[in-house]
């Protein structure tokens with residue numbers, strides 16, 4: 001019964017996701033043409049301003065508050081030896097986030113973004129006043145032996161993501177972040193199945209596997225796909241069988257943000273896998289996405305191409321936590337500052353380009 005209610009809530013949310021507002025985008029485009037710069041000279045920044053105008057349904061969009069939502073969960077598949085680090089690192093890094101000592105804390109402080117840490121599926125008990133405790137299960141099951149999640153767990157985890165996004169009042173830009181040892185394995189499995197690509201093409205070294213360990217990781221993922229047979233046409237089946245609790249949570253965050261007309265800047269491979277699932281559930285949700293960066297993980301490039309998203313940064317990052325997304329927030333804000341604050345040719349008394357002869 002609860003399962004049906006969870007499924008219904010996701011369906012209702014998806015039904016609310018609308019395409020971007022073309023009128024606001026046209027007004028923003030015209031404004032860009034009249035600002036004191038050669039036409040088109042702000043490149044991607046112009047496109048970002050126009051996209052966010054369409055998201056916010058206004059010619060002069062704004063970002064007052066930003067948040068990075070870091071979903072943390074453990075992965076049963078780590079017993080197969082698919083990560084260079086032990087699973088204990090997941091709760092240890094959650095504590096580190098809560099003490100403000102991780103890369104995401106430093107970058108979020110610089111970007112003036114709030115950090116929200118969610119325990120959606122860490123295997124051990126965690127308590128902290130600032131931790132959002134929404135544990136769906138103490139980690140996933142080992143996908144190399146059967147489904148990572150039950151259908152109920154997967155649906156609940158998506159709904160947790162929806163709850164967390166909807167609890168963020170007054171936010172106009174959301175970054176997605178992840179923490180979960182083993183989650184590049186889940187992300188590769190999702191990507192291989194949904195994009196129907198060989199596992200070897202979408203699998204990388206994660207936290208730093210050597211050649212032999214990478215080969216083993218590929219074999220484990222191939223076994224997980226062979227045992228579970230996730231249906232490529234059914235994104236929720238794929239998510240349930242070879243996904244992760246934090247990935248499901250991020251699917252909920254992305255869908256809920258699109259429904260609330262909030263721009264989402266996605267991070268690396270794990271966020272990308274969540275975006276791919278969300279886009280397969282609701283293609284219109286893609287219009288609300290901005291790709292913060294391109295990860296070293298080779299599967300990420302395949303996702304970005306499939307979603308037709310051009311990454312803002314290429315810094316050789318392979319960390320997750322939302323780091324690349326929060327770094328990209330500076331550029332997104334730059335796009336809105338120029339769009340909103342520059343004067344037009346008429347306002348500044350600057351001569352515009354000569355009109356071309358009409359023939």
Ligand SMILES: Cc1cc2ncn([C@H]3O[C@H](COP(=O)(O)O)[C@@H](O)[C@H]3O)c2cc1C
Pocket residue numbers: 082083084085089093178179180181182183184185205206207208319320321
């Ligand atoms: C200290 C530390 C901090 C991290 N912060 C993010 N990740 C990243 O690495 C993990 C994914 O890689 P794999 O699939 O190889 O385990 C995830 O936890 C991800 O968030 C970290 C990993 C470590 C070790």
Ligand SMILES: O=C(O)c1cccnc1
Pocket residue numbers: 184206207267268269270271295296297300317318319320321
């Ligand atoms: O792309 C990412 O987000 C990533 C890559 C490697 C390890 N953790 C995260």
